[in-house]
Amino acid sequence: MEKGVINLRAMTRDSAATPERRHHPSTIGIALVAPTVGIFLGFAALPVIVVGVTSLADWTGFDLADVQWAGISNYSNLLTDEIFWRAFVNTLIFTVATTVLLNVVGYMLALLVNTRVRGTGLLKFVVFLPVLLSPIIVGLMWSNLLGGAGGGVNxxxxxxxxxxxPIFFLGDPSWALFSIIAATVWQFAGYDMLLFYVGLQSVPKSLVEAATLDGAKWFQLQRYVVIPAMVPVISVVVLLNVIGGLRIFDVVYVMTRGGPNRATEVLATYMYELGFGINLMGPASAVAIVIVALAFVAALVRSRVSLRDE
Structure with missing residues (x-):
């Protein structure tokens, strides 16, 4: 036993005399996050930087030799561009309307599914099914339903x-944008329903039972117990809906292409027209930066609100 203790002490002295080469914890951490950071820089940050640089130039998008420095003129020109402002307002209307409707409809559907009565499993499947469809398919389907006198809805x-x-839902400026809003809500209500449904599972049942025993009505239960417990989930869903609304393109392009008379023109469709319709990559990139800036502001507001609530 004594001999073993002596050997252990000798090994300890040797290890102290010749320190092993050990990796610093920060080095290991950098190595672990490096792939993720690399992917982010390659597929997110780098394209934004390239678009930002392009927004400061005049370029047709074909020959790099034709690139000319324009400074902030592309942005200043947007300030006096009536079509840009029409697209900007339409984008805000679309974003606000879809965010409110998707949250309300999705939450109500989640409450219905959460009751777990007979048939809610089928309802969950049916409501979520449109989420799996391509926006192009959704746009074509709703175009057939709403288009002309022979449309299914008419x-x-x-x-x-x-x-x-017959009501010309896609040909009447007073109906066109709201028709696209309806198609978007129909497609993505199931996605919000699923997120809210998962959030409802995290609400402590003890709080719900205690409030019920105290005589809380359904509305009071939602207002004072369920919704406050789901604020983190609601804030994430709102942010996803806002970002999705700001970058909406495919459904609008398929259903109306921004018409009639720019009634459904949004920032993304105007960006596409500038860049690939008339080959003005500089102004198109400037519009793209505006979309990114709006999304960044939305994410920043959500972050500030979350920090305040904590």
Missing amino acids: VVLMQLGLTDA
Whole structure:
């Protein structure tokens, strides 16, 4: 036993005399996050930087030799561009409307599914199914339903006697944007429902039971117990809806291409027209930076609100 203790002490002295080469914890951490940082820089940060530089130049997008420095003129020109401001306002209307409707509809559907009565499993599947469809398919489908006198919606409305003449949902400026909003809500309500449903599972059942025993009504239960417990989930869902609304493109392009008379023109479709329609990559990149800036502001506001609540 004594001999073993002596050997152990000798080994300890040897290790102290000749320190091993050990990796510093920070080095290991850098090595672990390096792949993720590299992917982010390659697929997110680098494209934004390239677009930002392009927004300061005049370029047709074909020959790099034709690039000319424009400074902030592309941004200053946007300030006097009526089409840009029309697209900007339409984007804000679309974003606010879809964010509110998706949160309300998604939350109500989540509450319905959370009751777990018979048939809610099928309802969950049916409501979530549109999320799996491509926005292009959704746009084509709703174009057929809403387009012209022979559209499915007009046929049903006239059969029920709710209207005497067909409504041109996609050809009437007063209806077109709201028709796209309806199609978007139909597609993504199931996604919000799923997020809210997961959030409802995290609400402590003890709080719900205690409030119920105290005589809380359904509305009071939602207002004072369930919704406060789901604030983190709600803030994430709101942010996802806002960012999705700001960058909306495919459904608008398929259903109306920004028409009629720019009634559904949004920032992304105007950016596409500038860049690939008339080959003005500088102004198109400037519009893209505006979209990124708006999304960044939305994320920053959400972060500040979350920190304040904590």
